[in-house]
Amino acid sequence: MIKITFPDKSVREFPEPLTGLEIARSISNSLAKEVLAVTVDGKIWDLTRTISHDASVKLHTWDDPEGKEAFWHSSAHLMAEAIEQIYPGTKFGIGPSIETGFYYDIDLPGGRQLAEKDLQQIEKKMVELARQNNAIVRREISKAEALELFTQKNDELKLELINELEDGTISVYEQGNFTDLCRGPHLPHTGYIKAIKLTSIAGAYWRGSENNRMLTRVYGVTFPKQKMLGEYLTMLEEAKKRDHRKIGREMELFTFSEAVGQGLPLWLPKGAQLRMQLEEFLKKIQKRYNYEQVITPHIGDVKLYKISGHYEKYGKDSFHTITTPAEGEEYMLKPMNCPHHCEIYKSKPRSYKDLPVRMAEFGTVYRYEQSGELHGLTRVRGFTQDDAHIFCRPDQLKDEFKKVIDIIFIIFKALHFDDYIAQISLRDKENSEKYIGTVENWNKAEQAIIEACDEKGLKTTIEPGEAAFYGPKLDFMVRDALGRSWQLGTIQVDYNLPERFNLEYIGADDNRHQPVMIHRAPFGSLERFVAVLIEHTAGKFPLWLAPEQVVLLPISEKYNEYAQKVLNFLNIYDIRTIIDDRNEKIGRKIRDNELKRIPYMLIVGEQEAESDTVSVRRQGHGDKGVMTIKEFAEMILAEIKDQQ
Ligand SMILES: [Zn+2]
Ligand SMILES: [Zn+2]
Structure with a gap:
């Protein structure tokens, strides 16, 4: 009997050893389709690895970081397999999963450099290999065997990594004709990977050191459903529009x-x-x-940070210390x-x-x-x-x-x-x-x-x-x-x-x-x-926080004076107001000020000047009609009060 304990402390017994995938299947078929990795007694495992002792088990789906990690790490292997097929003799550094997606550091044969257009070819190959549903198999070998394997492949990057490992068994993962040194865990087979997008190429020094050779880092992201990739790409587009560096420039922040x-x-x-x-x-x-x-x-005397332990922890190179030559004192930022x-x-x-x-x-x-x-x-x-x-x-x-x-x-x-x-x-x-x-x-x-x-x-x-x-x-x-x-x-x-x-x-x-x-x-x-x-x-701050809350747009220069009068009135209430008194058409002024994301635009012309009113436009809500200056001030103050 194998006793399996789940995170909610419930227990199931199974007559013989079984895999995480089989445990998922015993719960429901739909769970078996969703599950990507399993934690066994605190260690993350392949779904296809046999559990032969009593254990506490947690099954991971896409919603868990562990699930995504197994998915993306397997995708890194898939990309490496595709690259090896297209460019035989490529050497592989490390290929981890990251917060969104994965990368692999590679060294193409003959000093060849990858271009953006090559990514499409690699993507195509990955799709082809994914559709073959090749099993991803873990194998444990001795260090000597591992050295032998990667000597055959002539991959001195991996050999360097293996040489640093302790003697004993080393795990490798195989899929199709591709073998990689790896701790795992991985998906059961490549067919889980349904949607693939290689996103960018960058240079990266081997092991992060400038003294080493420069490798090519290829980034990608994959999903278990095509639709999810579409959503992700839309999100990226939107994120680009919302990039705080871009908006910070537009709004002059x-x-x-x-x-x-x-x-x-x-x-x-x-x-x-x-x-x-x-x-x-x-x-x-x-x-x-x-x-x-x-x-x-x-700044503070380094002695202070020696007491606190920060000096020791961050290292004295992390922060510039300032010495006062006359007194020989040492300070730190x-x-x-x-x-x-x-x-x-x-x-x-x-x-x-x-x-x-x-x-x-x-x-x-x-x-x-x-x-x-x-x-x-x-x-x-x-x-x-x-x-x-x-x-x-x-x-x-x-x-x-x-x-x-x-x-x-x-x-x-x-x-x-x-x-x-x-x-x-x-x-x-x-x-x-x-x-x-x-x-x-x-x-x-x-x-x-x-x-x-x-x-x-x-x-x-x-x-x-x-x-x-x-x-x-x-x-x-x-x-x-x-x-x-x-x-x-x-x-x-x-x-x-x-x-x-x-x-x-x-x-x-x-x-x-x-x-x-x-x-x-x-x-x-x-x-x-x-x-x-x-x-x-997207830079549309709540009214109470907006650096400028109101912009006055006089229809022509004739009404600049009236606009100034409105501004003076709003100033009394600490409503942050500016006037766009440029000699521009009103349509242009509206468009320009929309980019500045000022919550309220007040348009003033002849009618407004005669009746002490303003025409109000609220960002995101359109036209709010004509109101007296006092009504407007009261409305905006009520809105601010309501928000805090
Ligand atoms: Zn790996
Ligand atoms: Zn603190």
Whole structure:
């Protein structure tokens, strides 16, 4: 008898050893068609591998990252097989699955370079091979056999990889005439892959080192259904239109300058307006939740980061240190705000009655990112966190978590992120020596997070083993308008820094105790958040946030003066208004201003000037008719109030 336990703790018994695919089939035929990989006792396996002992089993479909990974990794092999057939003698580096799709690093024979048009031929070959439904078979061989195999293939890239493996069995996967060194897992056969698109070619150094030869990296994406590829390509088109770098330019929000340096965004007036608006919004909420605002410098003595452990962790090469020759002091750009806040906590004695202490700062930090990794506002070298640290007693953790969740709810609602889930990362109980802090505190903290989420009715997934060594955490993943997932908002418990900084408070028992620290940043960083927000809204920000809320369009120069009068009136109510007084036709003015995504356009001509009215157009809603200036101001103020 083989006893199989499922994630929901249900158990099924089978008379003899069987594969993951057979387990799926025993549940339902439709599941058997959907399933792509299986986790057996925590290890991911091929669906066709026989399970011959009692095990806990999780079946993965396309909806799980594990399912997609097996699918895309198998697709990388399929692409390699196609390339080998078209260009015999090609050498293969590594070919992993990535967030969307897969790539393979290859070295074509005779120094041949691939062009975009060659991709079509490879795609065609892949389709042909996929339709052959070739079984993908795992084989375990000795290291010597593996070396022999890839020596025959004359593939010194793979030989280099094999030589680094420990002696013992090595797995290879075969399909048709193609064999690849691989850990797996893979799909049962190539026929699962129904839709194929090779997306791009790039250069990549072998093993990421500039000292090595340059290989060709071919990227692709595949799907189990043709329709899904169509949807994906449409989404890509839409994503291109919403690219925050493009919209940022059109709306004049931010720019980069080579003279200033890579990955260092410059916020233009409208972008700065947007950012300040976000900061004000958050400050107001935080005030309601009794946070205190602090300000700390952009650099710190390296000694501070030696205490915090950041110096050791990030390495001294990651951040430029600044030495003052006269005094011989060594400083570092601030990679984190936490150490500074710990020192603020220590600036006076704290009693149990003073806790929790909630310290907030829009703190700019600097982290080195390789230039190839930089991307618009999402990957930068200097960014501002909406950071806060809460120092509390262990018994206050749950309440504090609930309050932070409330703040995150308010933000998501005001910014129209309606689709999100939360992930709770807990410790790996079998390796408890990895973690700092007492077992009792960990139990309490994990329980507090789970209960807080529960009481807030939050949809969560629990990931054992994903916690940092210094504490469990809660992460929010939002889905944007295009269905893409972004990680925003983290709430992290920390037992490490209070210990390293010797933080304490005097308890009711008159003894010294260590507070628990919570790091939290609902936006993450303002830079990345603005990027996500631009792509989510396509630059059509909620009215309260729009850098410019109203644009006045006089029909001709004759009415510029009246427009100015309307603007002055709206200014009294702090409604952010501009006038387009260019000598252009009204149709042209409307088109140009649509690109700027200003929520309200007010058209003014003779009739409006005579009756103290404006003709109102709302972006996305068209004509709203004529109203008096006062009516308009009241309407817009009500809308803003409603949104926050
Ligand atoms: Zn592989
Ligand atoms: Zn922190």
